[in-house]
Amino acid sequence: QKEVEQDPGPLSVPEGAIVSLNCTYSNSAFQYFMWYRQYSRKGPELLMYTYSSGNKEDGRFTAQVDKSSKYISLFIRDSQPSDSATYLCAMKIIQGAQKLVFGQGTRLTINP
């Protein structure tokens, strides 16, 4: 079993829809959770990060962490064609090694 599971999609939604992207994990020691966005033929870029359970909002994006269920989500409101990309979740244990564990990535397309 992988430490982090993420549905690879592809996911295709109409412009303006609310998008929900999800990851589950098995290691309860993970404390730091991130979402990266990767455009085609580019490197991933950090979108959001959070340390704790609950919600964190940044503009149209909301990151949600449920440690009891070992489940994290990224919501995109009022989705735009420019949001079309692959979204990767990543997580790590704060103390100790710097290694991040990534999900497989979900490929998202927003249709105009």
Add this chain to the structure above:
Amino acid sequence: DVKVTQSSRYLVKRTGEKVFLECVQDMDHENMFWYRQDPGLGLRLIYFSYDVKMKEKGDIPEGYSVSREKKERFSLILESASTNQTSMYLCASTEGGIYGNTIYFGEGSWLTVV
């Protein structure tokens, strides 16, 4: 802004060739990483380095080596390239310690081994 620069974006190499992928970061970060990214497999860590001349194996180090002679530069070496090393390679860096929680990636190097 942090900049991680991978000097070669697209390379085509022959089986058995020695390949060097170079990476430079401009933020004085302690930690540097090499990943490869493949469809269906996601990002997999090859090697990382937490200081000059220090290196640690990641999840898939076989067939690769690394060199970090200067803090800003981290090189990935394929001693004898094989077709199963055709992939996108991503270099990344972070600050050291507990503050190194944001990883910054380069643009990627697309390697094709024929």
